[in-house]
Amino acid sequence: MRQTRALPNGWWGMAVFMASEAALFGSLIGTYFYLEFTGRQWPLGGIAAPSVTAPLLLTATLVASSVPMALASAAARRGRTGATWLLVFAAFVVQSGYLAAQIVEYTSDLDKFQPDTNAYGSIYFTLLGAHHIHVAVGLLLDLWLLARLLSGLTDYRVKAVRAIALYWYVVTAIAVFVVATQVSPS
Numbered sequence: 001m002r003q004t005r006a007l008p009n010g011w012w013g014m015a016v017f018m019a020s021e022a023a024l025f026g027s028l029i030g031t032y033f034y035l036e037f038t039g040r041q042w043p044l045g046g047i048a049a050p051s052v053t054a055p056l057l058l059t060a061t062l063v064a065s066s067v068p069m070a071l072a073s074a075a076a077r078r079g080r081t082g083a084t085w086l087l088v089f090a091a092f093v094v095q096s097g098y099l100a101a102q103i104v105e106y107t108s109d110l111d112k113f114q115p116d117t118n119a120y121g122s123i124y125f126t127l128l129g130a131h132h133i134h135v136a137v138g139l140l141l142d143l144w145l146l147a148r149l150l151s152g153l154t155d156y157r158v159k160a161v162r163a164i165a166l167y168w169y170v171v172t173a174i175a176v177f178v179v180a181t182q183v184s185p186s
Contacts, residue, residue, distance in 0.1 A: 014163040018170040021134065025174050028130060029181050032123045042185050043120040047113050049185040058101055059179040062135075063172045065094040069165040076153060076161040084161060085149045091168070092142040099135045106132065124182070131178045134171050141167060 036042040043049060072087035106128055115125040141164045148157055 008159040008162070010159045010163045011166060014166050018167060022170065022174065024130070025127075025177065028123070028127045029177060032127060032181050033184075035119045035123055036184070039119070043124075044118040045113075045120070047117070047120055050109075050183055052183045052186045054101075054105060055179045055183055058098055058105075059175050061094060062098045062175050065091045065098070066165075066169055066172050068094070069168045073162050073165040076158045079153060081149060081153045084153065085146060088142055088145055088149065088161070088164075092139065092146065095135065095139055095142065095168075099132065099139065102128075102132055102135070127178055127181065131171075131175060134174070138164075138168055138171055 068087040068091040072084045072091065075083040075087060106125075109124070113121045115121050145157075145160055145164055148160065
């Protein structure tokens with residue numbers, strides 16, 4: 001008789017949490033397109049269409065950070081503490097660079113128009129701001145994990161690596177949809 005292994009409760013907890021986050025972003029993206037399709041012009045009020053190159057390159061960078069997270073998850077399951085720590089740290093560096101560049105872009109956009117300028121400004125900054133908050137939370141999870149891994153791997157920490165990797169997979173998938181929405185007027 002073949003024995004099956006259930007995924008840990010922490011993984012399921014993260015999966016349910018990320019499903020709710022996907023619903024949040026689905027609502028925001030739906031609102032964005034509703035406003036776009038019901039408006040005469042988009043972006044409203046003479047706001048220039050967003051740049052395509054920088055958001056696409058940054059998103060590709062964030063998606064690439066999923067690779068070291070997947071490798072860290074595999075290394076943790078094999079009991080390789082040092083490799084797990086280094087891979088999570090590599091992902092953290094890339095993810096931090098992504099967020100820093102995104103914050104520069106975000107504040108640059110704030111110089112051009114504000115959230116209270118019109119409906120476009122409101123949904124644009126809400127959508128991107130929510131995404132940036134999720135990336136910042138992911139970075140905090142990475143830092144917590146890196147600190148915990150300094151004292152070695154335990155069964156709990158292996159599960160934590162897997163759950164945080166799942167978090168990043170979903171955040172990067174959402175990033176693809178957020179950026180596709182962001183650059184859609186272009």
